[in-house]
Amino acid sequence: MIADCNRQGIKTILCVANDRDLFEDYSSNNLELDHYGMPKWKGHYALTTASCIIVQTAFQQQMLQRNFNRSSVLIRNPVKLSQDDKKKWITRTQREFVLWIGRADAFNKQPSIFLDLAKHCPDLHFLMIVNRTDEAELDSLEADCPDNLRIIEHVHPTKILDFILRARVFVNTSRYEGFPNTFLQCAVSGVPIVSLQVDPDGMLTRNRCGIYVSGDVAKLKEAVIDLVDNSDKADRLANACYQYVLEYHEYRERVAEMAACIEKLHVAEPVPEKAPWWAAMKRYWR
Known part of the structure; x- marks a missing residue:
């Protein structure tokens, strides 16, 4: 998905799920399959080329910076709370x-x-x-x-x-x-x-x-x-x-954080020029 968006000049947001997705063995030349059944080099591609990355914890933020030299936005998981809980x-x-x-x-x-x-x-x-x-x-x-x-x-x-x-x-x-x-x-x-x-x-x-x-x-x-x-x-x-x-984790503040993230990405640098048609023959720029 990120490769296709990059090819079309569309900005992307990658949301990290599991700490394990940020291990350093997600390298550009690792052909091993991860726990999703995906080659780890594809994970590396996603982590290094996504326009913006959202993490769930400060620990994930540190792992991403250390292993991939990427900054990220911390948005904690939301939950709806009520006075009647x-x-x-x-x-x-x-x-x-x-x-x-x-x-x-x-x-x-x-x-x-x-x-x-x-x-x-x-x-x-x-x-x-x-x-x-x-x-x-x-x-x-x-x-x-x-x-x-x-x-x-x-x-x-x-x-x-x-x-x-x-x-x-x-x-x-x-x-x-x-x-x-x-x-x-x-x-x-x-x-x-x-x-x-x-x-x-x-x-x-x-x-x-x-x-x-x-x-x-x-x-x-x-x-x-x-x-x-x-x-x-x-x-x-x-x-x-x-x-x-x-x-x-109150959901309204988390929704506001997500909206701010999307807005910031929208008004950031111009979308890269759309790749030529023949770029589809090589989706991943490795």
Whole structure:
């Protein structure tokens, strides 16, 4: 897409999703496929030729500058908040399960860690909402599922908050993320977060919005049990997370930032001269 736009003299905005998309192995001569199945040299092309790049976190901004010498615009993920949000929160004792949401992706999302967590906490109820992106991985999870874990293959996006509102704890087991939208949904729903390997811009540790266990699976279990048993602590983390999201992720300010970014790009330097017809024969200028 960016190659075609460049050829036609159309400006482009590239929005970075995952920290992993900014690794330095996205080089101009790397023919390996990335986790999207795209040659990494194409990722390098996109990152080095897009007119503007939008990132989700300050950490991504630093990675982009360090690995690709590109500046960027930081626009945090938006979420719609309401004065009635907290009125919808149910008490800790009414909440039903420890929740995990993600793709059936063994490498990055690591759902099997959550399954093992359920096995080691037989007195708690667990719910896993999984998108069937890998048939073999999902089949393996279902075959090894303990009695206290329920696996739901798909939930419509409009219904996902109904499940999050009933969660006692939300668990993230990903190796890499950008800024998980599930963290925003948990903030709106009053659900404390426990994360194995992801802490975007220190949200969980520095801002006390949840518990980050630095990859320690044993501590993951301890943190989940602690939050189930300690309602006051769960409430403190949930309230801190809500205030953080209110300050940094409220959607109207994020929309204004995006509009300003588009306007700035629109009034910037003139659009490059349209490439000749024969340039279509060589889409990527390498």
